[in-house]
Amino acid sequence: MSDSKQANTRVAMRLGITAVLMFGFGFALVPLYEVFCDITGLNGKNFGRGETVAVEIDRSRTVKVQFVSTNPETMPWDFKPVERSMRIFPGETQQTAYLAMNPTTEWMVAQAVPSVSPSEAAQYLTKINCFCFERQPLDAGASQEMPMVFVVSPELPAHISTITVSYALYDITDAERVASQEKTKTGSQLL
Amino acid sequence: MATVDIDLPHVKDHDHDPHHHGPAKGIGRWLFTTNHKDIGSMYLIFSLCMFLIGGLMALIIRAELFQPGLQLVEPEFFNQMTTMHGLIMVFGAVMPAFVGLANWMIPMMIGAPDMALPRMNNWSFWILPFAFLILLSSLFMEGGAPNFGWTFYAPLSTTYGPPSTTYFIFGVHIMGISSIMGAINIIATILNLRAPGMTLMKMPLFVWTWLITAFLLIAVMPVLAGVVTMMLMDIHFGTSFFNAAGGGDPVLFQHIFWFFGHPEVYIMILPAFGIISEIIPTFARKRLFGYPSMVYAVASIALLSFIVWAHHMFTVGMPLVGEVFFMFATMLIAVPTGVKVFNWVATMFRGSMTFETPMLFALAFVVLFTIGGFSGLMLAIAPVDFQYHDTYFVVAHFHYVLVPGAVFGIMAGVYYWLPKWTGHVLNESLGKFHFWMSFVGVNITFFPMHFVGLAGMPRRIPDYALQFADFNSIASVGAFIFGLSQLIFVYNIIHNARVGEKATAQVWDGAHGLEWTVPSPAPYHTFSTPPKVD
Numbered sequence: 001m002s003d004s005k006q007a008n009t010r011v012a013m014r015l016g017i018t019a020v021l022m023f024g025f026g027f028a029l030v031p032l033y034e035v036f037c038d039i040t041g042l043n044g045k046n047f048g049r050g051e052t053v054a055v056e057i058d059r060s061r062t063v064k065v066q067f068v069s070t071n072p073e074t075m076p077w078d079f080k081p082v083e084r085s086m087r088i089f090p091g092e093t094q095q096t097a098y099l100a101m102n103p104t105t106e107w108m109v110a111q112a113v114p115s116v117s118p119s120e121a122a123q124y125l126t127k128i129n130c131f132c133f134e135r136q137p138l139d140a141g142a143s144q145e146m147p148m149v150f151v152v153s154p155e156l157p158a159h160i161s162t163i164t165v166s167y168a169l170y171d172i173t174d175a176e177r178v179a180s181q182e183k184t185k186t187g188s189q190l191l
Numbered sequence: 192m193a194t195v196d197i198d199l200p201h202v203k204d205h206d207h208d209p210h211h212h213g214p215a216k217g218i219g220r221w222l223f224t225t226n227h228k229d230i231g232s233m234y235l236i237f238s239l240c241m242f243l244i245g246g247l248m249a250l251i252i253r254a255e256l257f258q259p260g261l262q263l264v265e266p267e268f269f270n271q272m273t274t275m276h277g278l279i280m281v282f283g284a285v286m287p288a289f290v291g292l293a294n295w296m297i298p299m300m301i302g303a304p305d306m307a308l309p310r311m312n313n314w315s316f317w318i319l320p321f322a323f324l325i326l327l328s329s330l331f332m333e334g335g336a337p338n339f340g341w342t343f344y345a346p347l348s349t350t351y352g353p354p355s356t357t358y359f360i361f362g363v364h365i366m367g368i369s370s371i372m373g374a375i376n377i378i379a380t381i382l383n384l385r386a387p388g389m390t391l392m393k394m395p396l397f398v399w400t401w402l403i404t405a406f407l408l409i410a411v412m413p414v415l416a417g418v419v420t421m422m423l424m425d426i427h428f429g430t431s432f433f434n435a436a437g438g439g440d441p442v443l444f445q446h447i448f449w450f451f452g453h454p455e456v457y458i459m460i461l462p463a464f465g466i467i468s469e470i471i472p473t474f475a476r477k478r479l480f481g482y483p484s485m486v487y488a489v490a491s492i493a494l495l496s497f498i499v500w501a502h503h504m505f506t507v508g509m510p511l512v513g514e515v516f517f518m519f520a521t522m523l524i525a526v527p528t529g530v531k532v533f534n535w536v537a538t539m540f541r542g543s544m545t546f547e548t549p550m551l552f553a554l555a556f557v558v559l560f561t562i563g564g565f566s567g568l569m570l571a572i573a574p575v576d577f578q579y580h581d582t583y584f585v586v587a588h589f590h591y592v593l594v595p596g597a598v599f600g601i602m603a604g605v606y607y608w609l610p611k612w613t614g615h616v617l618n619e620s621l622g623k624f625h626f627w628m629s630f631v632g633v634n635i636t637f638f639p640m641h642f643v644g645l646a647g648m649p650r651r652i653p654d655y656a657l658q659f660a661d662f663n664s665i666a667s668v669g670a671f672i673f674g675l676s677q678l679i680f681v682y683n684i685i686h687n688a689r690v691g692e693k694a695t696a697q698v699w700d701g702a703h704g705l706e707w708t709v710p711s712p713a714p715y716h717t718f719s720t721p722p723k724v725d
Contacts, residue, residue, distance in 0.1 A: 004383055004384070007383045008307040008308055008379045008383055011307070011375075011378060011379040011382055011383060012307075012308055012311070012375050012376075012379055015374070015375040015378055015379075015409055016375060018409055018410075019371050019375075019412070019413045020413070021413075022409065022410055022411070022413035022414055023413035023414070023416055023417050024417075025413075025414065025417075026413060026414040026415075026416070026417025026418060026421075026450075026451075027417055027421070029414075029417075029443075029446070029447050029450065030421075030432060030443065033443055033446060111436050111437070113435045113436065113438075119510060120510075168435065170435060170436030171436070172436050172437070175429060175437070
């Protein structure tokens with residue numbers, strides 16, 4: 001009888017450990033998913049951030065790059081691209097900008113999240129500088145031009161002639177306020 | 192299954208053994224019991240209560256949809272009803288019913304005296320009512336119950352969810368722990384407590400399907416716990432797993448959810464396959480056709496269930512390669528499922544069939560589940576799924592596999608084993624009355640949904656365009672027929688528990704297997720001495 005009891009405990013322990021590991025696997029799916037998107041360039045969200053590199057400019061063709069802006073329903077800012085679309089040569093460094101205006105009576109902070117379509121093009125588009133790298137605070141009623149410098153690699157497959165770059169602008173004022181409060185709290189403790 | 196010849200142990204002998212006694216008296220019997228039959232009964236009664244509560248919510252939904260326009264409930268409350276109906280039916284009705292049947296029948300089918308871990312068994316049942324009290328109490332909270340659909344997609348459930356979402360998360364955690372403990376117990380019982388001679392390939396198919404289901408539960412319930420934990424952290428601790436503003440990704444939620452969600456739908460159907468595979472041979476008076484292929488088919492369905500999850504997300508913006516992969520992987524599941532349907536039909540072929548209540552439910556299962564399977568194949572075709580996605584066609588599909596599939600499977604099992612539990616022969620006229628009302632009701636309810644779905648009626652909407660009015664009112668009438676006929680089911684069970692002719696040990700004259708060798712009603716302790724299986 002004690003033999004079978006031991007066997008039962010052993011099976012239960014093993015299965016219990018499996019369950020705990022699977023709980024961990026659920027969390028591991030988060031980085032795995034990021035890695036998978038990075039490698040395959042799927043999802044269009046992980047297009048690269050890089051330095052200017054001297055590459056040969058491919059003047060044999062042009063690519064149309066379109067700029068799109070989206071505000072989620074809770075975001076009251078005016079947010080739009082300066083240029084809706086531009087024709088560029090692959091390999092040429094380009095600069096453009098988005099305009100943002102805070103029409104509310106409150107100081108607010110925003111975070112832009114980029115996405116590229118078709119997703120296949122994502123890995124050939126490099127941002128050298130972008131307003132989406134940083135949080136964008138704006139005083140009540142203020143507006144600003146937010147620059148973006150990018151380059152499309154000459155290795156871009158020939159069948160892609162149009163790339164759409166989309167930015168969604170999110171309101172992160174609350175999160176930012178909590179974070180800054182915590183900072184002052186720890187700061188005052190230090191003093 | 193191979194013929195099982197049994198050496199019956201001396202059933203009457205255990206009066207001398209001090210460890211073997213009858214049930215304790217009073218409420219303590221139920222609170223502290225470690226007896227698999229008591230716990231099985233509690234699971235089944237709990238599941239029946241949840242089935243009636245979830246059914247009531249379905250009737251509120253169908254009453255509102257009887258006519259276009261808003262008549263009875265506010266749209267916010269309608270959303271709470273669709274959400275709670277789904278959650279309660281999936282986690283409260285179908286899953287506990289299968290665990291209850293497993294508790295009652297698996298030890299008796301493999302010749303074990305009880306479940307392997309009886310105390311854990313008690314615990315895994317008793318935390319379940321609390322999970323659902325928490326979930327149901329959210330209906331009375333400020334801001335209402337969860338209203339984001341049973342799939343609780345982020346950011347609907349994180350950024351835009353009601354305050355009660357936190358209670359929902361804890362409820363899911365508790366029911367997840369309960370399912371995992373139940374699954375561990377079932378695996379330990381099947382692996383360790385089989386009677387001598389009961390090899391794996393001699394086990395009844397109900398035991399086999401449950402063994403595989405239990406492994407699925409252990410693999411995916413923790414992932415569900417993980418995804419709701421991430422939600423909890425996004426809501427309260429400022430993380431951004433699913434929040435795009437903080438660098439997270441809402442589509443990630445859908446991937447993780449359906450990684451759990453797809454195996455989950457097989458968790459809800461595989462044990463029903465097992466029940467049907469017990470019932471059809473009994474009433475066809477033939478051995479099950481292709482026993483080994485049935486086992487392999489169930490195992491392949493379970494393995495395939497892990498690589499098809501994104502077919503729920505064809506319209507989310509996946510790359511073409513992904514769509515094609517998930518489309519073909521999904522269609523591949525039709526092969527083992529087809530093997531099973533073929534085997535059931537081949538078992539009946541040239542059998543001496545009789546049509547008692549359990550057999551009627553089993554036959555309806557085979558026909559109607561197959562219809563649900565075919566609409567599933569239609570949905571698997573990625574290019575046309577763009578039209579069907581989030582329409583009533585999807586609702587028709589999954590209700591065909593879950594109601595005349597999983598629920599009819601459970602009812603078939605209950606009618607089949609009820610005489611063994613109560614010791615009374617089933618009242619066939621009452622059983623048949625229930626069957627025909629349910630059969631007619633279920634088809635009137637769900638068949639028209641195919642048509643309105645193909646015509647473009649969206650799901651989870653309290654109002655709809657005029658052109659869908661006729662089919663919707665038909666579906667609502669069917670829903671009330673089906674819903675009310677479940678009262679006959681409740682009456683049948685109570686009636687059978689109280690009165691009826693004394694049942695023999697074998698109950699059905701074509702029945703084979705260890706559970707039919709013990710007297711009816713099954714004594715409180717069975718197989719204290721293991722039987723010998725040749």
